Every structure is written in structure tokens, then in C-alpha cells.
Amino acid sequence: MVEVAATRRSQPERREEMRRRLVAATLDALADHGHAGASLSVILDKAGVSRGAWAHHFDTKAEMLALAAEGLLREAVASAGTLSPAILPPGDGPAALGALLEQAWARFYEGRHRDLLFEVALAARTDAELKQRLAPIFSDFITAVGQSWGLALRPRPGAGAALADLMVLTVYMLRGMAMQELAAGPSPDHARLRALWAGLLAAQISC
Amino acid sequence: MVEVAATRRSQPERREEMRRRLVAATLDALADHGHAGASLSVILDKAGVSRGAWAHHFDTKAEMLALAAEGLLREAVASAGTLSPAILPPGDGPAALGALLEQAWARFYEGRHRDLLFEVALAARTDAELKQRLAPIFSDFITAVGQSWGLALRPRPGAGAALADLMVLTVYMLRGMAMQELAAGPSPDHARLRALWAGLLAAQISC
DNA sequence: GTAAAAACAAACCAATCAGTCTGTTTTATA
DNA sequence: TATAAAACAGACTGATTGGTTTGTTTTTAC
Numbered sequence: 095m096v097e098v099a100a101t102r103r104s105q106p107e108r109r110e111e112m113r114r115r116l117v118a119a120t121l122d123a124l125a126d127h128g129h130a131g132a133s134l135s136v137i138l139d140k141a142g143v144s145r146g147a148w149a150h151h152f153d154t155k156a157e158m159l160a161l162a163a164e165g166l167l168r169e170a171v172a173s174a175g176t177l178s179p180a181i182l183p184p185g186d187g188p189a190a191l192g193a194l195l196e197q198a199w200a201r202f203y204e205g206r207h208r209d210l211l212f213e214v215a216l217a218a219r220t221d222a223e224l225k226q227r228l229a230p231i232f233s234d235f236i237t238a239v240g241q242s243w244g245l246a247l248r249p250r251p252g253a254g255a256a257l258a259d260l261m262v263l264t265v266y267m268l269r270g271m272a273m274q275e276l277a278a279g280p281s282p283d284h285a286r287l288r289a290l291w292a293g294l295l296a297a298q299i300s301c
Numbered sequence: 302m303v304e305v306a307a308t309r310r311s312q313p314e315r316r317e318e319m320r321r322r323l324v325a326a327t328l329d330a331l332a333d334h335g336h337a338g339a340s341l342s343v344i345l346d347k348a349g350v351s352r353g354a355w356a357h358h359f360d361t362k363a364e365m366l367a368l369a370a371e372g373l374l375r376e377a378v379a380s381a382g383t384l385s386p387a388i389l390p391p392g393d394g395p396a397a398l399g400a401l402l403e404q405a406w407a408r409f410y411e412g413r414h415r416d417l418l419f420e421v422a423l424a425a426r427t428d429a430e431l432k433q434r435l436a437p438i439f440s441d442f443i444t445a446v447g448q449s450w451g452l453a454l455r456p457r458p459g460a461g462a463a464l465a466d467l468m469v470l471t472v473y474m475l476r477g478m479a480m481q482e483l484a485a486g487p488s489p490d491h492a493r494l495r496a497l498w499a500g501l502l503a504a505q506i507s508c
Numbered sequence: 509g510t511a512a513a514a515a516c517a518a519a520c521c522a523a524t525c526a527g528t529c530t531g532t533t534t535t536a537t538a
Numbered sequence: 539t540a541t542a543a544a545a546c547a548g549a550c551t552g553a554t555t556g557g558t559t560t561g562t563t564t565t566t567a568c
Contacts, residue, residue, distance in 0.1 A: 105514060105565060112515080128427035130337035134556055145557080147516045155556065209426065215484040216423050219416065220335035225484075232485035255497055262490075263474055263498055270476030277422040277432075278439035283469075290462055291470055294501065312535060312544060319545080341526060351547045352527080358545090362526065 113151050115141045120162040125206050129217045132159075160227050163214040167231040170211070173201060174238040187296035188289075194243070195264065195288045203272035212276060239265050253298040260298055267291060320358050322348045327369040332413050336424040339366075367434050370421040374438040377418070380408060381445040394503035395496075401450070402471065402495045410479035419483060446472045460505040467505055474498060 103111075119141035123132035134155050138148055152158040177197060202208065215232070218225040240258035249257055271284055310318075326348035330339035341362050345355055359365040384404060409415065422439070425432040447465035456464055478491055 102565080108515065108565085126427070128336070128423065130335075130424070131427055133554075135554075144517045146518065146559090146561095149557070149559095150515060153557095212419075212423055212426075212480075215480060216335065216419055217337070219419075219483055220333070220338055229485045232481065233488075236481060236485075254500065259494060259497055263494060266477030266481065266494075267470055267474040268477065269480055270473030270478075273419075273422060273476055273480065274439065274443060274473065276426055278436045278443075281440075287466060287470055287473075290466055293461065294505070297504070298501070309535080315535085315545065340524080342524080353529090353531095353548065354546045356527070356529095356546095360527095 109151065112143065112147065116143060116148060116151060116158060117162045117165060119143075120158055121166060121210055124159075124162070124213045125209050129213050156221070156223065159217070160224050163217070163224065163228055164231065166210055166214060167228060167235065170202065170207075171231060171234045171238050174235055175242045177201070177243060187300055188293045191295050191299065192289050192292035195268070195292050198265070199268055199271075199288060203268050204275075208272045208276065212273065236262055236265065247299050250298055250300050255298050257299065260295060264291065264295065316358070319350065319354065323350060323355060323358060323365060324369045324372060326350075327365055328373060328417055331366075331369070331420045332416050336420050363428070363430065366424070367431050370424070370431065370435055371438065373417055373421060374435060374442065377409065377414075378438060378441045378445050381442055382449045384408070384450060394507055395500045398502050398506065399496050399499035402475070402499050405472070406475055406478075406495060410475050411482075415479045415483065419480065443469055443472065454506050457505055457507050462505050464506065467502060471498065471502065 116137070119137050120132070122140050123137045126132075127136060134145075134148075137155075137158075138145060141148075177194070202211065214228065218228045240262045243261040244257035247257055249255075268288075271287070275281065275284065323344070326344050327339070329347050330344045333339075334343060341352075341355075344362075344365075345352060348355075384401070409418065421435065425435045447469045450468040451464035454464055456462075475495075478494070482488065482491065
């Protein structure tokens with residue numbers, strides 16, 4: 095009889111991995127079924143975790159959801175801070191700005207990440223506790239975009255708009271476009287519209 | 302004993318009014334509690350309608366929700382078509398465009414209407430049947446904005462961007478801003494940012 | 509090695525979910 | 539005015555919800 099060596103793990107290891115699995119499964123359930131469909135049973139199935147084990151690590155579903163949402167948004171804030179400087183090709187304005195837009199689009203406003211962002215924002219709307227925890231992170235995201243994307247950019251001499259403001263407007267536009275794709279499906283026009291936006295920005299920004 | 306004269310109503314009247322009440326209550330519940338919290342019981346409480354009466358008029362909650370969402374969006378499409386021409390003050394560009402933006406903002410992207418728009422869009426994401434019914438209306442909205450807002454506007458001679466595209470970008474920007482307010486609360490910067498965008502538009506558009 | 513604590517499993521619970529069933533009231537038809 | 543049909547009310551149903559309870563396995567501390 096072969097005895098499979100039960101991988102012995104310390105309790106901190108166990109605890110951390112279990113909580114990580116549960117939080118990940120919460121986001122998976124949110125992405126797959128939306129806030130309304132992400133029941134505890136669905137989440138636990140995805141995590142492969144029993145109800146009893148779950149209860150040992152979290153008091154309520156709301157607490158677990160809040161933790162998952164906070165993690166998602168904090169990562170987005172951190173990611174926003176590292177977006178622009180590295181990827182901007184030097185020289186020609188519209189193309190470089192276009193590349194920045196495409197990076198932001200792909201990172202935040204397509205696919206699963208976009209879906210989660212919207213699900214979490216909407217969930218917070220009607221849940222005071224969740225809203226209180228998430229609202230400041232949403233604000234941080236905009237602040238991060240405004241402050242850090244401008245690092246590799248310079249306003250053109252005669253430009254009437256501050257760099258930070260232009261970057262915030264850009265993010266808002268991408269978000270609205272993302273919502274359109276979420277609701278109506280992807281549109282072939284959108285890549286062209288992003289390039290058009292980059293061109294308008296280039297009149298204000300040099301890089 | 303006073304006999305209150307029971308207001309006699311025809312069956313078509315009854316039917317129509319009951320369905321109208323139920324659809325209105327569905328939107329109220331959606332606005333107040335979100336998709337996840339808008340249970341049939343909540344909706345029926347708001348409507349003041351019994352379960353039996355409801356069942357006589359709708360087969361499923363999903364069907365009623367779809368009808369409510371369709372109505373909401375079709376009204377928005379119609380409203381988008383009548384937005385610009387009447388309200389634009391003639392003459393000076395940035396101010397007129399600013400007024401257009403503020404109109405659009407107030408009509409679509411503030412308060413209850415904004416909340417419902419987002420709730421409905423997100424609900425459709427994970428509900429294939431609902432998505433199939435709503436997606437074309439979301440597309441119609443963008444088409445309507447692109448086509449009709451340009452009626453009172455003219456591109457400036459040297460402008461590189463089509464009017465319709467600029468209007469669509471504008472709506473996307475407003476939407477993204479709306480989502481920020483939904484998630485993080487209203488921001489005093491946003492009115493300024495809208496005016497800033499109106500100024501940038503004025504470089505491309507004369508009116 | 510042994511006792512305590514942490515981790516885990518699964519049966520269980522009251523409340524609520526969407527939807528149905530049965531019977532009553534109101535309107536329409538003849 | 540009698541009969542049928544539509545409108546309505548409220549009790550009821552099985553499934554599912556978030557959460558609890560009881561008992562077992564694994565890790566830790568002595």
C-alpha cells in the first residue's frame with residue numbers, strides 16, 4: 095500500500111492559502127455570475143472548500159467579498175502607478191499616446207478585469223459598508239492616474255489644460271467605452287475612436 | 302354605512318395600469334436595492350400588488366425585468382435624439398458645448414437614471430436572454446448620440462475628427478465620470494473637467 | 509507522546525427565493 | 539340577469555440562501 099506523504103503545512107501556511115483560495119473564488123464567481131448570482135454555494139464550489147472550513151476563516155460573505163474587492167482595486171491602483179513611463183516610445187506624439195491608451199485599455203477595460211471592476215462598483219452602490227471601504231480606493235485610482243501618467247509627458251507650450259486633468263478625462267472615456275462593450279459587445283469602431291482621442295490629446299501634450 | 306363607489310374600470314385599463322405599476326416598481330426596486338437585492342417580494346411590496354395578481358400579468362420575474370429595462374433604454378434613446386438642437390444657445394462655442402454637456406450629464410448620468418442604467422447594463426452581462434434584448438438598444442443609444450447631436454453643430458474647417466465620433470467620445474467620457482461618482486461619490490472636480498472638455502471640443506466644432 | 513488549539517467536513521437550520529394553487533371579486537357578454 | 543372570463547388575493551411549495559452546529563483530522567506546544 096502506497097502511502098502518499100501528506101504534505102505537512104504549518105497553520106499560518108494553511109490559513110493564508112485557504113483565505114487566498116476563497117478570495118480568488120469570490121472574484122471568479124463575481125466574474126462568471128455577477129453580484130446577484132455569486133452565492134456562497136457557488137463560491138465554495140469554485141474554491142473546493144467546505145462550508146465549515148469557510149466559516150472558520152470568514153464570519154460573513156459580505157466580509158469576504160469586501161476583502162476580495164479591496165484587493166482587486168488596490169492592485170489596480172498600484173498598476174495604474176506603473177503604467178506609463180516604461181512603455182512610452184520616445185518621439186512622435188500621437189503614436190506614443192496611442193500606445194499608452196492601448197496599454198490602459200488592455201489592462202483595465204477589457205475582459206475579466208473590466209467585468210470585475212464594474213461588478214464591484216455596482217455592488218458598492220447599494221451596500222453602505224462596502225461603499226465605505228471601496229470609495230476611497232476608487233478615488234485613489236483616479237489620483238494615481240492623474241499624477242503618475244503625466245510623469246513621462248509634458249504639456250505643449252500653449253496648452254490650456256493640465257496634464258493630470260487630461261489623463262483623468264482619458265480614463266473616464268475608456269471607462270465609458272468599456273461599459274458600452276460590456277453591455278452591447280465589442281465594437282470595431284472603438285480602436286479607431288481611441289486613436290482619434292490620442293490625436294486630440296497630442297494637440298495638448300508632447301512626449 | 303358609506304358605500305365608496307368602486308371606480309369601475311375596463312379590463313384593458315386594469316391590465317395596462319397594473320403592468321405599468323409593476324414595471325415601475327421593478328425599476329424602483331432596482332434603483333433602491335440593486336439587481337442583487339431586487340427580489341420579487343420587494344418589487345411587489347413597492348407596487349402594492351399581490352403575488353397572485355402579479356402572476357396573472359407576468360410569467361417570470363426575468364420577463365418583467367426585461368420589459369422594464371427595455372422601456373428604460375428606449376426612452377433614453379428617444380431622449381438622446383431630442384437633446385441638442387433645442388438647447389444650444391447660438392454663437393460662442395465653448396459655452397454652447399458646455400451647455401450641451403451639462404444637459405446630457407443631468408439627463409443621463411446623474412441620480413436615479415444613472416443608477417438604473419448601470420444596474421441594467423450589468424444585469425445583462427451575465428444573463429444571455431436579457432443581453433440579447435438590451436444590447437441592440439445600447440447600440441442604438443450611441444448611434445442616436447452620434448447622429449443627432451451633430452445636427453446643431455458644424456465641424457471647424459481644419460478639424461480632423463468627424464462630429465459623430467466626437468459626440469460618441471463625449472458620451473463615453475461622461476459615462477466614465479458617472480461611474481466614478483457612482484462608486485466614489487460626487488466630486489467637485491467633475492464640473493470643471495466637463496467644462497475643460499467642452500473647451501477642447503470647441504477647437505474641433507463650431508456652433 | 510500527549511493535550512490543546514487550529515483547520516476542516518458535512519449535516520443542519522430558519523429565512524427567503526421564485527413560482528403555483530385555490531378560491532373570490534370584478535368586468536364583459538348575452 | 540345569468541354565465542363566462544379576466545383580475546385579483548393569499549396560502550402554499552420545493553429549492554436555495556447565508557450561516558450554525560457537531561464532530562473529525564491535522565498541527566502545535568509541552
